[in-house]
Amino acid sequence: MSGEDKILDELAGKKYKYGFVTDIELDTIPKGLNEDTIRFISAKKKEPKFMLDWRLNAYRNWLKMKEPTWANIHYPPIDYQDIVYYAAPKQRTKLNNLDELAPEIKATYDKLGIPLEEQMVLAGVAVDAVMDSVSVATTYKDKLSELGIIFSSMSDAIKDHPELIEKYLGSVVPQGDNYFAALNSAVFSDGSFIYIPKGVRSPMELSTYFRINAAFTGQFERTLIVADEGSYVSYLEGCTAPIRDENQLHAAVVELVAHDNAEIKYSTVQNWYPGDKEGKGGIYNFVTKRGICAGVNSKISWTQVETGSSITWKYPSVILKGENAIGEFYSVAMTNNYQQADTGTKMIHLGKNTKSRIVSKGISAGHSNNSYRGLVRVTKSADNVKNFSQCDSLLMGDKCGAHTFPYFEIKNNTATVEHEATTSKIKDEILFYCNQRGIPEEDAVALIVNGYAKEILNNLPMEFAVEAQKLLAVSLEGSVG
Amino acid sequence: MLTIKNLKANIENKEILKGINLQVNAGETYAIMGPNGSGKSTLASVLAGKEGYEVTSGEVIYEGENLLDLSPEDRARKGIFLAFQYPVEIPGVSITNFMKTSINEIRKYNGQEPMNAVDFLKLLKDKAALVELDTKMTKRFVNVGFSGGEKKRNEIFQLAMLDPKLSILDETDSGLDIDALKIVADGVNKLRNKSNAFIVITHYQRLLNYIVPDFVHVLHDGKIVRSGGKDLALHLEEYGYDWVKEENKKAVTS
Incomplete structure (x- = not known):
């Protein structure tokens, strides 16, 4: 609850809190995308040949595809040749420990309020910190590796565990899945890889902080989490980004695989720069996130708090293949000023007795547009499926929009599907009640x-819940009155 | 503490308060009685600063300040508390959280540090006991799924927590059975002291058996038409409001 007090302090400052740029010498290539760009990236990262082939295949797929236009979002055409596809912070030598981290990078994390050493010591969180495209620090590796857990940057994983990468990369989100996923597959720079072996429960929350740091650099993260039989992992992802005038493209792909009796909990607090009050600048966040409950009794749970980005296009989904598998989606999406969000989930029920639960809370303020788009699909063979969906919208002011696009494709009549939706406004009576207790508007x-x-925030790990609360309050600044 | 002089107020251009005069002193309890539509709740709303009411003339001086110039939250921070006739629900916000926010806002206004968690929890426990509220209730969301009695008791609990100078109880007795009424009244009586004052707005005399007022004012058609001691309430109970209305008519026509 001390978070509440912090909210009050936060409300005093009006500018985007995390708007600063770290000065690091970059190792970049010119703008533009062709097969040579991809060869450069792959060579720079010393990747095995299968990886280069995989990337090139994705690129050739992408060339044949068209940018999707079905979402309820609007933006000027993106010039994909006007983007720099590789930027790596220069490092003097290879790091043995955090003390060797570049001071500028350390300072950046300090400004963000996430000093690595403090997190390691106090919170017991292993941080795979990603600055732009290259992992600059991986911690707690030893402790995790004792248990057989692999937690590393995607680049390292490609070199150290090629067999796992070859087996799982693209197994949930295929290269040609959609336009942005194909682009990501071709040019992804880095990201995180996690493998939890059979019967192991990860002893700590694993987390990664992302940050766009180089101007005009697209951020193409690739994350893959594999939970083997009977294992458990909780992963946190949080983002902030510096102020930019140009729109920045962010097209990440996240894949989750849960085998028999395994559980993956994936939490996101997304606070990319949303653009200014007039809607200038801000991040285009076009993300593909999908998990597969491949095994029996497996469970995948997505929790997201989306407050940032000028445009969000994101549908964390679960394919429920194993019998008795459970998929969950908990989301708060807040838009203010001229932000646009088209977000939701897909629950694809393939297995018997599979269950899914969707709780989506949209909050729209200013001139923003906020859409929930969700699909519940029950296939013929999936008996006794249960789904519950709840989509609530909260409107502030009369210039914003809230939309709900729920889709149901039910091919098996033993399914129980429930959908509830509400739209509400913050009533004057409630505000007056608060005022009368000394609480200003x-x-x-x-x-x-x-x-x-609250229902969504409660699903977040403690330290994230406090941060998320602050973000909601900060993101609403100036939306009242 | 509070002086109301010739207060007139409109809602949507309709005059509801037609010249109220009232003096409120510390250490005293005032009952405002009157039939439906006489302007009782409007008076409470105007004093608390609710939007939608237009004060057309008169003044309200509270502790030497022009009350009508203050925002609703500043009035609250300066010690005016309204126990609502219809308390609203705030989903997802626990009573504990709500009260902590409220107390710390008031403290901030007075240049004080936020209350520490230990002190706050002790206060919460003490005040809950005072109004016979199960502390488990304080974990529930504000008024969500509460019975009528629980809502009213929650109002009195909040009153106890904030320890205001001037409390306005707007039909706190409505919808309460006799047991709930006794508990609420008992809580209020424990909170009465030399330095605070209560304005108890009610339609019925029943509540005044338990919260015994120092003065009773009868409101009719936007004006105080009768003032007296606690016996006036008993008289009203016996004869109803009709005789007041009749007398008022005579006074107007004569």
Whole structure:
């Protein structure tokens, strides 16, 4: 609850809090994309041949594809030749420990309030910190490797565990899945790889902080998490980015694989730069996130708090293949000013007795547009499926939009599917009630909104929940009155 | 503490308060009685600063300040508390969280540090006991799924927590059975002291058996038409409001 007090402090400052740029010498290539760009990236990362072939194949797929236009979002055409596809922070030598980390990078994390050493010591969180495209620090590796857990940058994993990468990369989100996933497959720079062996519960929350740091550099992260039989892992991902005038493209792909009796919990707090009050600048966040509950009794749970980006296009999904598998999606998406969000989930029920639960809370303020788009598909062979969906929208002011696009494809009549949707406004009566207890309007709104989003925030690990609460309040600044 | 002079107020251009005069002193309890539509709740709303009410004339001086110039939150921070007739629900916000936010806002306004968690929890426990509220209730979301009695008790609990100078109880007795009424009244009585004042707005005399007022004012058609001691309430109970209305008519026509 001390978080509440922090919210009050935060509300005093009006500018995007994380708007600063770290000065690091970059190792970049010119703008533009062709097969040579991909060869450069692959060579730079010293990848095995299968990886280069895989990338080139994705690129050739991408060339044949068209950018999707079905989402309820609007933006000027993206010039894919006007993007730099590789930028790596220069490092003097290979790191043995965190003390050797470049001071500028350390300072950046300090500004973000996530000093690595403190996190390691206090929170027991292993941090695979990604700055732009290359992992600069991987911690707690030893402790995890004792248990057989692999937690490394994607680049390292490609070199150290090619057999796992070859087996699983693209197994959930195929190269040609969609336009942005294909682009990512061709040019992805780095990301995280996690493998949890049979019967192992990860003893700590694993987390990665992403950050776009070089101007005009697209961020193409690739994350793959494999939970083997009977294992468990909870992964946290948080993002902030510096202020930019040019729109920045961010097209990440996340793949999750849960085998028999395994569970993966994936939490995101997304706070990329949303653009200014007039809608200038901000990140285009076109992300493909999908997990497969491949084994029996497996479970995948997505929790997301989306407050940033000028455009969000994101549908974390679960393919429920194993019998009795469970898929969950908990989401708060907040848009303010001229932000646009088209986000939701897909629950694909293939296995018998599979269950899914969708709780989506949209909050729209300013001139923003917020759409929930969700699909529940029950295939013929999937008996006794249960789904529950709840989609709530909260509107602030009369210039914003909230939309709900729920799709149901039910091919098996033993399925139980429930859908609830509400749209509400913050009532004057509630504001007055808060005022009468000494709470001014802006703080009352923060209180009400955090209450509204509580069910989602409760699903986040503690330290993230506090951060998320702050983000909701900060993101709402200036939306009242 | 509070002086109301010739207060007139409109809702949507309709005059509801037609010249209220009232003096409120510390250490005293005032009952405002009157039939439905007489302006009782409007008076409470105007004092608390609710939007949608237009004060057309008169003044309200609270502790030497012009109350009507203050925002609703500043009035609250300066010690005015309204126990709502219809308390609203705030989903996802626990009573504990709500009260902590409220207390710390008031403290901040007065240049004080936020209350530490230990002190806050002790206060919470003490005040819950005072109004016979199960502390488990304080973990529930504000008024969500509460019975009528629970809502009203929650209002009195909040009153106890904030320890205001001037409390306005707007039909706190409505919808309460006799047991709930006794508990609420008992809580209020424990909170009465020399330095605070209560304005108890009610339609019925029943509540005043338990919260015994120092003064009773009868409101009719936007004006105080009768003032007296606690016996006036008993008289109203026996004869109803009709005689007040009749007398008022006579006074107007004569």
